[in-house]
Amino acid sequence: MLELGGNQTGAAPAGDLIKDGTEENFMAEVVEASQEVPIIVDFWATWCGPCKTLGPMLEAAVTAAKGKVRMVKVDVDANQRLAQALSQQGLPLQSIPTVVAFWQGRPVDMFQGAVPQSEIKTFVDKLIGLAGDGGLGEAVEAAEQMLAEGAAADAAQTFAAILGEEPAHAGAYGGLIRAHLATGAVDQAEAMLANVPDEIATAPEIDAARAQLELTRQAESAGPLTDLAAAVEADPSNLQARFDYAQALHAAGNVEEAVEELIDIVRRDREWNEAAAKTQLFTIFEALKPNDPVALKGRRKLSSLLFA
Numbered sequence: 001m002l003e004l005g006g007n008q009t010g011a012a013p014a015g016d017l018i019k020d021g022t023e024e025n026f027m028a029e030v031v032e033a034s035q036e037v038p039i040i041v042d043f044w045a046t047w048c049g050p051c052k053t054l055g056p057m058l059e060a061a062v063t064a065a066k067g068k069v070r071m072v073k074v075d076v077d078a079n080q081r082l083a084q085a086l087s088q089q090g091l092p093l094q095s096i097p098t099v100v101a102f103w104q105g106r107p108v109d110m111f112q113g114a115v116p117q118s119e120i121k122t123f124v125d126k127l128i129g130l131a132g133d134g135g136l137g138e139a140v141e142a143a144e145q146m147l148a149e150g151a152a153a154d155a156a157q158t159f160a161a162i163l164g165e166e167p168a169h170a171g172a173y174g175g176l177i178r179a180h181l182a183t184g185a186v187d188q189a190e191a192m193l194a195n196v197p198d199e200i201a202t203a204p205e206i207d208a209a210r211a212q213l214e215l216t217r218q219a220e221s222a223g224p225l226t227d228l229a230a231a232v233e234a235d236p237s238n239l240q241a242r243f244d245y246a247q248a249l250h251a252a253g254n255v256e257e258a259v260e261e262l263i264d265i266v267r268r269d270r271e272w273n274e275a276a277a278k279t280q281l282f283t284i285f286e287a288l289k290p291n292d293p294v295a296l297k298g299r300r301k302l303s304s305l306l307f308a
Contacts, residue, residue: 018059021072023082027303029072034102035290038069038127043098045077050114051097057117058099061124068128085306101127104204104290105299130170130203140171147175152182168197174205181209181216189213204290211286219251232261239265239272243280250284259284259298266305278302 019029021041030039042058044051055073062071076083076096087093091100091107101109101123108130111123143158156179162172173196180189190213196206228245231238246261262284265277281302288295 016070017062017067018071018073021074021079021082023079023307026072026074026082027300030102031105031299032296033070034106035104037067038108038131039102040069040071040124040127041100041102042071042073043076043083043093043096043100044073045075045096047077048096054097054099054114057120061117061120065124065128068131069124081307085303088306099123103127103130105295106204106207106286108202108204137171140169140175143172143175143179147179147182152179155179156183168200170200170203170205173197173200174203174209177206177209178212181212186213186216189216204286207286208288211283214283215250215287218247222248222251225249225252237268239269239277243273243277246277246280255284255288256294256297259294263298263301263305266302270305 019025021029030041033039040058040062042051042055044055058071062069074082076093083093091110092098092112095112097114098112099110100107109123109127111119115123139158139162143155143162146152146155146158156176159172159176159179162169163176166172173192177189177192180186180192189209193206193210193213200206223244225245225248228241228248231241232245235241242261242265246258246265249255249261250258259281262277262281265272266281270278281298285295285299
């Protein structure tokens with residue numbers, strides 16, 4: 001981790017920990033950067049009285065964390081298109097100050113209004129804890145490698161052993177769910193999701209497992225690729241056929257092609273069928289690893305459309 005202050009080796013300048021956010025750098029400084037370290041985003045405005053109180057308190061807490069979290073400040077008046085786009089994606093930015101914590105490319109916690117310094121510290125400590133591995137990170141990485149290599153049963157055993165030591169370890173819990181899905185034990189995976197501990201219910205690893213379960217269920221009813229491809233070719237403006245084709249592509253393992261088809265639907269009509277294509281894209285992105293090239297490329301393309 002980076003250290004702050006003095007002339008310590010590896011010390012991080014304050015400018016590296018606290019930055020101004022804009023429409024142009026939001027993806028890089030928040031979404032992509034949060035794959036490595038948690039990012040706290042302070043949505044504020046110059047006319048907002050509580051913002052003037054909260055801002056320095058947040059900066060002090062981030063500085064005290066010495067590189068375990070970073071902060072990005074977004075002036076909503078100076079970045080209205082960005083604020084509008086984020087609101088459309090579910091962030092409640094109608095009231096400020098709003099503070100949102102991002103980890104691994106997505107929001108994981110938030111609060112609104114000025115709060116005491118003690119609550120800010122609790123907020124920051126919780127975010128640091130979410131990013132930590134509790135000393136079991138190497139075991140989780142080993143299990144993930146097994147899963148990636150097709151040894152799902154061995155991965156499941158390792159994830160289960162980790163949970164024996166730390167029952168609310170989000171990485172192991174989500175990993176075990178995905179291992180069950182890989183072995184075809186879909187009902188068992190679903191049962192685990194139904195009983196996820198409250199303290200990790202909104203963790204990125206659990207959301208990823210939940211998204212993967214949803215995609216697995218969709219795959220069970222996916223139509224034949226050849227027929228759906230023919231339907232799209234016959235009528236490129238048939239967005240329902242294109243959507244069904246995207247689902248079938250994903251079910252067949254053609255994830256990047258599925259993402260491209262869904263992006264094309266958003267390009268043609270972003271609100272089609274209550275924004276079904278955008279919702280499906282978010283589900284696919286959540287199911288993928290945060291640094292997966294398909295997810296990174298797809299998020300950039302989707303953001304460029306939404307911000308246009």
